[in-house]
Amino acid sequence: MKAVKKDRLSIAIEYALTILMLIAFVLTVTLPWSIPAVTHHYPGEKGFWYEKYLVVLIVSGVMAMLILWQARAVLRIVNNGNPFVSEMVRRLRIIGVECLILSVFYFISVFVVTRFFMVAVFVTFSVVGMILFVFARLFEQAIAFKEENDMTI
Amino acid sequence: MGIRINLNVMMAKRRIGLTELSDKVGISPANLSILKNNKARAIRFSTLDAICRALDCQPGDLLEFVEDEADGS
Numbered sequence: 019m020k021a022v023k024k025d026r027l028s029i030a031i032e033y034a035l036t037i038l039m040l041i042a043f044v045l046t047v048t049l050p051w052s053i054p055a056v057t058h059h060y061p062g063e064k065g066f067w068y069e070k071y072l073v074v075l076i077v078s079g080v081m082a083m084l085i086l087w088q089a090r091a092v093l094r095i096v097n098n099g100n101p102f103v104s105e106m107v108r109r110l111r112i113i114g115v116e117c118l119i120l121s122v123f124y125f126i127s128v129f130v131v132t133r134f135f136m137v138a139v140f141v142t143f144s145v146v147g148m149i150l151f152v153f154a155r156l157f158e159q160a161i162a163f164k165e166e167n168d169m170t171i
Numbered sequence: 172m173g174i175r176i177n178l179n180v181m182m183a184k185r186r187i188g189l190t191e192l193s194d195k196v197g198i199s200p201a202n203l204s205i206l207k208n209n210k211a212r213a214i215r216f217s218t219l220d221a222i223c224r225a226l227d228c229q230p231g232d233l234l235e236f237v238e239d240e241a242d243g244s
Contacts (some may be wrong), residue, residue, distance in 0.1 A: 167213040171202045 024097055032093040039086045046079030070131045074124075078139075081120045088113045102157065102164045110154035117147030175235045176214075178207045181226045194227040 045052070054060050059067040076130055092109045095101055121143035128136045182192060189207070193200040198218060205211050206218075219230055226232075 166212055169205065169210070171198065171206045171211045171214055171218050 024099060028093055028096050032090060032097060033091060035086050035090045039083055039090070042079055042082045042086060046076060046083070049075050049079065067131075074127050074131055074136075077123055078120070081116055081123075085113055085116050085120075098116060102161045103160065107154045107157050107161070110150050114150035114154065115149045117150060118144045121147060150157065173177050173236050175237050176206055176209055176211070176231055177235055178203075178222070181208055181228055181232055182207075185228075187226070191210055192222075196221040 053068055053071050053075070058065070058069060059071060061068050088109050092106065092113070095103065095106050095109070121140050124136050124143065125139035128140065183214070187195075189200050189203055193203045196203070197216070198221075206214065219233070222233060223230060
């Protein structure tokens with residue numbers, strides 16, 4: 019039984035996430051060339067800022083692609099018409115774990131690359147990760163309610 | 172669960188099929204089948220009312236309490 023109708027916004031977001039994934043891939047692959055162009059830090063220079071930025075941004079890019087991949091799967095479940103399935107809970111938990119992994123990475127990186135945006139990313143992804151776990155729990159309860167309702171004749 | 176639904180017994184007594192009963196009661200044959208096979212978690216008063224009207228019986232004819240084997244010592 020379909021619980022929600024297909025709506026244009028969620029379909030559009032699904033396509034947008036695919037495009038964002040491609041953009042993230044291109045940006046990650048071109049990082050060795052884009053970092054010197056944007057930050058004017060070059061390989062082997064004093065302070066190793068190029069290498070530090072490269073590691074931080076490659077890890078960020080890979081994690082962003084993984085998160086976008088899962089988010090796309092979540093949108094696909096929504097667009098199928100029945101978001102109250104255990105697959106949704108699993109996907110939300112995976113995104114939550116990915117966000118927390120990224121926040122832990124940024125927390126550790128703060129000691130190497132001491133910049134304000136590192137702290138901001140750490141805080142943001144910690145909060146988002148924890149909220150996603152709450153949402154996964156909510157969906158779990160919603161699935162239980164739906165099953166109860168479906169089996170009430 | 173301790174409550175058993177004897178819908179199939181009443182249907183046999185009244186010589187009525189699942190499709191005919193579902194037409195009379197106004198619920199889908201699939202849902203009626205869930206009820207008949209004791210897979211339902213709950214039954215609405217409105218459904219019970221409609222089935223009792225269609226089969227000309229009392230709720231007690233449809234529902235039966237059976238002691239669970241685990242509790243029955």
